[in-house]
Amino acid sequence: MHEKRAAGEDNSEALAPVQEQSDGVPVDDRFLLQSLMDHIPDSIYFKDEKGRFIRINRAKADRSGLASTDDAVGKSDFDFFAPEHARKAWADEMEIMQTREPLVESEEHLIWSSGLERWVSTTKLPLQRQDGKVVGTFGISRDITKLKQTERALGAAKEVAETANRAKSEFVANMSHEIRTPMNGVIGMAELLLDTELSSVQREYTQAVLESGEALLGLLNDILDFSKIEAGKIELDPAAFDIRDSIGTMMKSLAARAHHKGLELAYHFDPMIPEIVVGDAGRLRQILINLVGNAIKFTEQGEVVVAVNVDPQTADTQNDQNISLKFAVTDTGIGVPQDKLDTIFAEFEQADKSTTRKYGGTGLGLAIASRFVELMGGRLAVQSEFGRGTTFSFVVQLPIGVRETSNKSQLNPESLHGLRVLVVDDNQTNRRILQETLQNWGIQPQAVSNAKDAFEQVKLAVEQGTPFQLVISDVNMPEIDGFGFVESLRHDSQVAETTVMLLTSGMRSGDLPRCEELNVATHLMKPVKQSELLRAISHAVGLDAHDADAPQSDSLDAASLESCSGYPNTATASPSLGSLRVLLVEDSLVNQMVAKGLMSKWGHTVSVAKNGIEAVQKSEADAFDLILMDVEMPEMDGLDATRAIRKREQNATPPQHVPIIAMTAHAMKGDEGRCREAGMDAYVAKPIRQQALLDAMTTVVAASSNRSR
Template sequence: MDNKRSTSPTPSERDAPAPLANGEEFDERFLLQCLMDHIPDSIYFKDAEGRFIRINRAKAERSGLPSTEEAVGKSDLDYFSSEHAEKAMADERAIMTTGQPLIESEEHLIWGSGLQRWVSTTKLPLQAKDGKVVGTFGISRDITKLKQTENALERAKEAAESANRAKSEFVANMSHEIRTPMNGVIGMAELLLDTELSPSQREYTQAVLESGEALLTLLNEILDFSKIEAGKLELDPRPFDLRDSIGTMMKSLAARAHHKGLELACHFDRELPERVIGDVGRLRQVLINLVGNAIKFTERGEVVVDLKVEDRTDDHVQIKFSVSDTGIGIPNDKLKTIFSEFEQADKSMTRKYGGTGLGLAIASRFVELMKGELAVSSVLGQGTNFSFTIGLPISEQKLTQKEQISPDSIAGLRVLIVDDNATNRRILQETLQGWGIESQTAGHARDALQQVKGAVQQGQPFDLVISDVNMPEIDGFELVQSLRHDHELAETTVMLLTSGIRSGDLPRCERLNVATHLMKPVKQSELLEAISQTVGNLPRVPQEVTVNQTRPLTSSRSLNILLVEDSLVNQMVAIGLLKKGGHTYTVANNGIEAVELSASNPYDLILMDIEMPEMDGLQATRAIRERERSTNKHTRIIAMTAHAMKGDDDRCFQAGMDAYLTKPIRQAALLNAISKLEID
């Protein structure tokens, strides 16, 4: 048996005086009284009927009593409302019945004197010496200041949310109000450019169009920034073809670069997967901003986009995106501020180059959403490089047979690349090498002629010459002319790459027997298809459908269309676009007219504005869909709206619309939307 003495105090020891360091002794009754007299929290003991047995001094003072003895025998009914007293008694009965304490219950107390307090109350069962529950006791801590702070924070939160809603509504309304006249400005300018104009008239109209486009860019940046500030910007990851998507984006910027005489190129790492999963729209937006800035701040030289694989597994790839230019550069002391809102490296740049100072801030936020970080390095007067690295899942979805052209038919070909820009030569040579093509390069036309002649004399002629058009001294057309005038070289197959479409280029290509004429920067899929059609075994397509054409789109057949639009200017724009597409039309000025006309006429399609008097586009669509339930008919409806905020497209689809276009409506976007609906 263990004979060690227990270290737990006996009852007599607990009642014994407590020794202090200076030798004084105090019994527990004295210590308890000190606690009851001086603690700022309310302490109270009650019997089984809820009557006070004892309270402390703080409780007496809050109750307006001259002494603690005044409360003995009284209950909460003597000091509080009957509602509070009944609630307190119910809690105490539950505690006495179950033996379970009530911990930190928040209560709002109102005394007869009018004093109000919030308290956090803890109540426990009061047990006699034999363990029988004879009442309750508790302690209430004053948390009034805490509740006041919480209430103030809640009011501030509600005020902030109200202000945020007001800001969002303001931005949405401003978006609508600005986009509506912009639709008229841009649309009418585009229609005017398709008419017979004098050179000066065409120049003025082009200036109007470019100004409208600039205003649209600013509006989109402000809308994106407001979404970011409101925390409403989300990514929409989907499978996409990385090379083709970025290549298409580069083509959209080609005209701006070529207008300034800049080379615009894009380099893809061979290790890049065919398809990845990500928000291609936001990724393109980042690159468009970076490339657009590079073009804006570069007067001569080149702008190059590079995609490099940093790491790759079976199902994931880390890609470093970089955009470099040979522009004016950024001072070192400004490199940290350019990603801030409304900031530019030099305030004078705003006057010279324009812009809101939001573009890089938005691009940086988008990259952060993609789990990356936008970085910059620059040498003043020599150029700038922006880069970011993001991880993307690799999509298991492969290119379809229609989308994918095998390079097997062109493997082993011998090709000469002619371009005065070293970056272009390197990118083209690396691309061809990846397809199994043997290639050589020439930096100017004279060297190219010598290499072509030498190859023929050696009995190993080139299967194809890919030449840039815009070269110093001797351009690409003059190179082809020289080849055609030499009987040994006259049959050489030539593909021309140009930085801009000039009137007469196509007829000149036909006269010189140029096999293919492509617009730079050339997408890899376009180049592969063109080479396969030219010197491989892929069937040739007519020259007029190659990528260097920019003619208007038309739909497969003429449609009978109901145009619902209350703005006269926007009616004129839409009518002009529909006429160019070969469609017939009827105009409704509001939703009521649209519902009536659609009931009595078999329209193939309805173009529906959203904001209209009397009955808006959403209400009209719901009415049309309700009527169609009994007819088993479904008329295709395309929304045309100046609203471009998050959720606007969902509202249109929920109302029963089939497609959604944001104003200003562009001809290609409208006709493309019509063709996608596949109207019988």
């Protein structure tokens, strides 16, 4: 015992006791130190300048397999641990004594000679005498083995979760492809069938097939969006856009669904909102489509109105760079019970969960809208009174953008200043929106709610010598509809020449001939975008001076009559395309029929390749103006086929470039990028929308023509 003590006797001054007294309790450094050493569960140790133990505590002795703490005196880490750890500990201690810098919370993996294995967090400091001389080190090691085991378990669980997430993502991508491929056949063939001569019953049945296909596609898109949100793979893509035109187009896409139920669908913009803002227009439209679609579904009568205003709570803090906009979607539907208001934004939640519920759906629409709003920095809120209607609202801040310069002439509302216009509509919301819009353009509107009052106002204005230069009338009104009103004007010689524009909530096949018969200047579908209303008014009163490149009026024509289904218009081929030689690369027979039907309808000739190998061979043997390329195919997929075609074209003299459009059921994030990286010029996701395909064809063919010049 005394020999072991002798090894550390040079350091005795560092541990010299100091005697004091406090309230009868002995305050002795050795007493306090011994109490700490005997009871703390962490390992405490003191070493001399050669790394030999001077003193250790009970916990350290137990872990080292020693019967007494004195058994460690004079020994070093080499007596207890593997050489690798002992050498590192000795090196750390030499550096601490030299630099006098402590080693704080260093994690160490210890394996004792007894086989005990532990992870510890170690802190070591220089041991100094009272004169400041460093005579060794001392430290404390805290057992963190359970923490490390937990970390390992979490790491393993994370790896399992990531593997499962990858599997889920792959499953969702495969599911998307497998569902979209037959969906393309269902929707595409139904649209082609509607272009043929059908009986009324056949047309009704075909329309039902198309609507069912669209409903399934909406369900698929909801599931995919939710999966991407859950995986954290949704990102915003901000860009400058015309907010009025963008939301107006979105509203028109929902018009037929509302009009089919006899609902008024309207939207209103605060005139203080700038024309161009910067944001993710696609996600904003998706939010509103979910909210408006939900409102239409749960509203049996009345109206659905979208209002966009400068947020009143931040109006005083607006600047030239940003603007806070409040979006509100209000309906006159069934409302939401108060006990359901806190849960409707949760995934798969519905107010009515019973198997006999009247309204279907996945319960994902509001959850998706809420997540997108949060991504934009806002929060989706709801106010509702059961049985009387609901308002969903959110506020987002958007940078103010600048319209890019364009060669297209822009209509100037200043040319309409002072124009006297009579607005006729039985819906108060529509009257208010129309009046405010016209007033903002400097027009002098007057509004009435029915055809009888309108006829009297037109007559009175003529008698007073201040006739209305234009009458804008709704078609669907009680008692006397818009056509009946115009007919009464035409039969009165005093007002027979009155210029009339009709707005309708639902087009019928006989509307066009009747408009021509009654000399109606323009006939527009509600809700009317401000841009098309301005063009239509200018055209009706003979003030439109736009050139051939400017947007044309959305007056009633054959194409717009086709839009009464509520789905995208049947696309009419652009004359600038001419007759193209098209190579269709598609392994699905049904999808071949859809694409061949479209190309034939648009006047193009088609050659078919069933896989990538045939595509490469046929594109080399014959000259084509365009290639429509599927991606997922046997033997060689569309990406490899495109790479092979591009490589051959680059080696040709002179170099060639046939436009290739990806026409694929791969519609997950990143799929378009992979198609373009392979050398494709454009990307159209299945199910193929006719207008989207035609737009892509027009763009790539025009680019190819410019490239060859």
